[in-house]
Amino acid sequence: MELLRVENLTRRFGGLVAVDHVSFEVDTGEIVGIIGPNGAGKTTVFNLITGALSKDRGRVIFGHREITDIKPYQTSSIGICRTFQMTSSFPEMTLFENVKIAAIGKCRGQEADRKTRESIQLVGLDGSEDLRPGQLPHGYLKRLDIARALATSPELLLLDEPFSGLSISEIRSLGEIVVNLKDSGITLLLIEHVLRELVPLANRIIVLNFGRKLTEGPPQDVVRNEKVIEAYLGKRWDYATCDSRPDG
Amino acid sequence: MDIFIFALTLSLMYGLIAAGFALILGTSRIFDLCFGSYYMVGAYSYFLCHDTVGKIPGLFLSICIACILAWLIHRFILYKFRETPIVVMVVSTSLAIAISEGIMFFFGSEYMYVPPLWDGSLDVFGASIAHQRLLASVVSISALSLLWFYLNKTKQGLAIRALIQHPEVAELVGIRPRRMHLTVACIGAGLAALGSIMVVPVFTLTPHIWLDAILLAFAGVVVGGMGSVGGALLAMVVIAFSETLVSFLIPEGGFFRQAVYVIIMVIVLLVRPYGFFGKKEGG
Amino acid sequence: MPVAHLKEVPKDSRIQLLAILTVLAAAPLWAPNLWFVRILIIANVFAVYALSWNLLVGYTGQISFGHAFFFGGGAYASVVLNKYLGLPVPLAMTASALICGLAGFLLGYPCLRVRGVYLALMTWAFPLILIGFVMYFGAIFGREMGISGYDGLSSSYVANYYASLVLIVSAVALEIAIVQSRYGLIIRGIRDNEILAESVGVHVSKFKIMMFALSGLIAGISGAFYAHFLKSITPELLAVDMSILVIIMVIVGGLGSAIGPVMGAFIVTFLNSYLLYINELRMMIYALALIVILFLRPQGLLPWTPKIGARRSG
Numbered sequence: 001m002e003l004l005r006v007e008n009l010t011r012r013f014g015g016l017v018a019v020d021h022v023s024f025e026v027d028t029g030e031i032v033g034i035i036g037p038n039g040a041g042k043t044t045v046f047n048l049i050t051g052a053l054s055k056d057r058g059r060v061i062f063g064h065r066e067i068t069d070i071k072p073y074q075t076s077s078i079g080i081c082r083t084f085q086m087t088s089s090f091p092e093m094t095l096f097e098n099v100k101i102a103a104i105g106k107c108r109g110q111e112a113d114r115k116t117r118e119s120i121q122l123v124g125l126d127g128s129e130d131l132r133p134g135q136l137p138h139g140y141l142k143r144l145d146i147a148r149a150l151a152t153s154p155e156l157l158l159l160d161e162p163f164s165g166l167s168i169s170e171i172r173s174l175g176e177i178v179v180n181l182k183d184s185g186i187t188l189l190l191i192e193h194v195l196r197e198l199v200p201l202a203n204r205i206i207v208l209n210f211g212r213k214l215t216e217g218p219p220q221d222v223v224r225n226e227k228v229i230e231a232y233l234g235k236r237w238d239y240a241t242c243d244s245r246p247d248g
Numbered sequence: 249m250d251i252f253i254f255a256l257t258l259s260l261m262y263g264l265i266a267a268g269f270a271l272i273l274g275t276s277r278i279f280d281l282c283f284g285s286y287y288m289v290g291a292y293s294y295f296l297c298h299d300t301v302g303k304i305p306g307l308f309l310s311i312c313i314a315c316i317l318a319w320l321i322h323r324f325i326l327y328k329f330r331e332t333p334i335v336v337m338v339v340s341t342s343l344a345i346a347i348s349e350g351i352m353f354f355f356g357s358e359y360m361y362v363p364p365l366w367d368g369s370l371d372v373f374g375a376s377i378a379h380q381r382l383l384a385s386v387v388s389i390s391a392l393s394l395l396w397f398y399l400n401k402t403k404q405g406l407a408i409r410a411l412i413q414h415p416e417v418a419e420l421v422g423i424r425p426r427r428m429h430l431t432v433a434c435i436g437a438g439l440a441a442l443g444s445i446m447v448v449p450v451f452t453l454t455p456h457i458w459l460d461a462i463l464l465a466f467a468g469v470v471v472g473g474m475g476s477v478g479g480a481l482l483a484m485v486v487i488a489f490s491e492t493l494v495s496f497l498i499p500e501g502g503f504f505r506q507a508v509y510v511i512i513m514v515i516v517l518l519v520r521p522y523g524f525f526g527k528k529e530g531g
Numbered sequence: 532m533p534v535a536h537l538k539e540v541p542k543d544s545r546i547q548l549l550a551i552l553t554v555l556a557a558a559p560l561w562a563p564n565l566w567f568v569r570i571l572i573i574a575n576v577f578a579v580y581a582l583s584w585n586l587l588v589g590y591t592g593q594i595s596f597g598h599a600f601f602f603g604g605g606a607y608a609s610v611v612l613n614k615y616l617g618l619p620v621p622l623a624m625t626a627s628a629l630i631c632g633l634a635g636f637l638l639g640y641p642c643l644r645v646r647g648v649y650l651a652l653m654t655w656a657f658p659l660i661l662i663g664f665v666m667y668f669g670a671i672f673g674r675e676m677g678i679s680g681y682d683g684l685s686s687s688y689v690a691n692y693y694a695s696l697v698l699i700v701s702a703v704a705l706e707i708a709i710v711q712s713r714y715g716l717i718i719r720g721i722r723d724n725e726i727l728a729e730s731v732g733v734h735v736s737k738f739k740i741m742m743f744a745l746s747g748l749i750a751g752i753s754g755a756f757y758a759h760f761l762k763s764i765t766p767e768l769l770a771v772d773m774s775i776l777v778i779i780m781v782i783v784g785g786l787g788s789a790i791g792p793v794m795g796a797f798i799v800t801f802l803n804s805y806l807l808y809i810n811e812l813r814m815m816i817y818a819l820a821l822i823v824i825l826f827l828r829p830q831g832l833l834p835w836t837p838k839i840g841a842r843r844s845g
Contacts (some may be wrong), residue, residue, distance in 0.1 A: 076732035090723035102731035104713045337768030342818040510656040
């Protein structure tokens with residue numbers, strides 16, 4: 001079933017067309033990856049979907065609702081939540097409060113506390129509730145971002161480079177968390193800079209380059225696509241290296 | 249016609265003030281609200297010494313005093329807080345009020361009259377224009393051209409422009425930021441003092457005139473864009489013409505002078521939050 | 532002392548609060564003379580003013596350099612309502628508080644468009660519009676001479692004192708209640724990271740405007756109380772000094788807590804009263820004290836202050 005449909009999304013910055021007539025769909029229960037080199041327009045696509053940037057052209061449909069003109073603060077109430085490329089948190093709040101602020105949008109009182117605890121548990125941060133973001137290592141902050149997004153009870157989660165800056169073991173455990181989220185019924189749209197992390201996880205991969213959609217398809221096809229190899233990887237990519245990653 | 253000439257000379261005089269502030273802000277990113285104090289201190293020191301040392305030496309002496317004050321304030325206080333603009337604003341505003349109270353303490357808060365550098369007036373197209381206004385216009389034009397020459401044709405000017413455009417890179421290529429900040433603060437204060445000695449004889453001298461100067465400087469920044477000297481000058485034309493119109497059209501409209509500056513600022517902030525000639529910063 | 536966030540008021544500070552309250556409630560008994568009671572009343576009023584600023588700046592992170600707009604505006608509104616429309620003092624004060632709340636609501640809109648230093652510049656300038664009006668409509672507002680000859684509060688200092696105590700206790704209670712509620716979390720979120728708060732569903736503009744209105748309302752009522760207590764007002768209540776004074780009070784006492792601004796207001800008011808014989812130079816003393824405090828805690832007092840040209844992430 002189709003959950004999110006993006007049609008002809010376009011956005012210019014001055015003379016530069018950052019996103020150029022990009023269209024794609026995301027089905028319920030899928031993990032979809034968006035990849036592309038720096039400046040390909042990945043984050044801009046997120047900003048356009050959540051209304052952080054205005055669209056020059058195009059429509060966004062979520063469920064059966066058109067959300068083209070949505071404001072960022074409204075997205076979480078209809079069931080979309082995003083994270084940011086740079087880990088971002090409320091520096092003067094504890095980890096618990098950092099997540100609770102997202103939970104209170106939909107739940108009240110005890111319910112909000114329960115939701116908060118549940119989200120923290122889902123990403124494996126339980127035990128650190130009273131620490132402040134400044135006291136947490138980078139890997140924890142990445143998970144805090146996801147926990148905060150989860151606390152809004154999203155149907156669709158937009159993760160912007162969730163794996164960046166993580167060690168191999170952290171990537172593996174975060175990969176497991178992502179798969180668990182998918183199994184619990186959340187649809188995920190992931191931006192990644194590097195293919196390797198996405199291939200084992202994603203059902204489908206969309207490749208962007210210079211704001212245009214280059215191709216789209218199952219990971220195995222995408223990594224063998226000549227256009228992708230030429231534009232993005234520069235040389236043939238060895239699919240064998242990702243065999244050791246957790247299976248999507 | 250006389251409205252036009254009044255406004256034109258006024259915008260030239262205000263231009264000195266706004267350019268000084270825009271220069272300091274652009275180079276050092278310091279919102280120095282003591283700027284009004286340099287203006288006021290310049291005027292009061294001229295008031296004090298024009299009798300004893302003569303008008304022209306008094307002018308230069310006052311400019312020097314304002315420069316020294318600016319150097320001290322920047323070197324020992326504001327430069328330390330430059331990373332946090334809001335702290336700079338709190339500290340410099342309280343310093344400005346303190347300086348104004350100090351002046352009130354020594355001179356009292358009465359209105360004072362400062363004799364013009366050049367007495368008399370002239371008839372231009374039926375409008376009577378005080379010589380002081382003409383002199384002020386000539387002085388502003390020459391000072392501003394000198395500034396332009398300094399910024400665009402000298403090595404130091406190049407360094408200042410580099411700092412305005414990209415502080416981090418400028419530092420990397422060996423421009424010493426603190427020395428440049430202090431130089432620029434002195435130039436800005438000098439312009440403020442020069443401007444005050446030109447403007448004050450046309451109006452009156454009170455310990456509250458720092459507010460006028462700082463509001464003009466604000467308006468220059470808001471209308472002209474952050475740290476843009478050219479933008480600040482154009483902004484002063486807008487301000488001077490609106491002010492002159494208001495004071496001609498509304499009886500006793502002089503009370504609204506400051507309100508006029510503020511309203512123009514607010515309107516511009518609403519239409520273009522980063523000024524008409526400034527580039528948008530950040531998101 | 533600086534940014535003490537009260538998720539809940541800790542037990543010991545509850546005892547502190549209670550102790551302070553008891554001492555203050557008994558003040559007419561231990562105060563050496565009426566002049567001292569008078570200073571306490573003014574300190575209470577300033578504390579309410581400082582709390583209003585703290586609510587907007589310390590908790591919500593929206594800098595205001597022009598809070599005199601609300602303080603002086605509340606004073607003038609209440610006095611005009613009382614003197615020219617004959618409203619009794621309590622009614623005039625309530626009405627002027629509401630007017631200031633409305634003014635905060637209206638000023639909040641343009642303030643949404645700007646942030647950081649531009650917000651500071653804009654708020655810095657707001658009171659000057661009011662000064663323009665006060666000077667222009669001299670027949671009503673009395674220009675530099677201000678207004679006098681309107682109704683004061685009760686003639687008994689003790690009654691006035693308890694009225695001011697009620698005001699400050701309700702302001703502190705309101706502030707603690709807000710901070711402990713879900714709204715407290717939301718406004719701190721806006722202060723810490725606006726964009727992130729928005730992404731998890733906080734309607735940032737709505738809460739900012741609400742805080743402008745609430746802060747204006749509280750500042751307005753403190754200004755109105757001040758006016759009726761002193762029985763004469765001048766445009767000095769609208770001057771930059773008044774806007775800066777409240778900032779100094781809060782920085783001296785500590786930002787972002789309910790007790791800090793109160794302490795700051797008491798310290799500054801008592802300094803003010805005992806330094807009265809060098810009244811002309813008191814700002815110099817404040818300025819120096821402020822600079823010393825800020826030197827000892829560079830950047831510490833306003834930690835979330837946005838840098839000029841700081842870029843958004845994401």
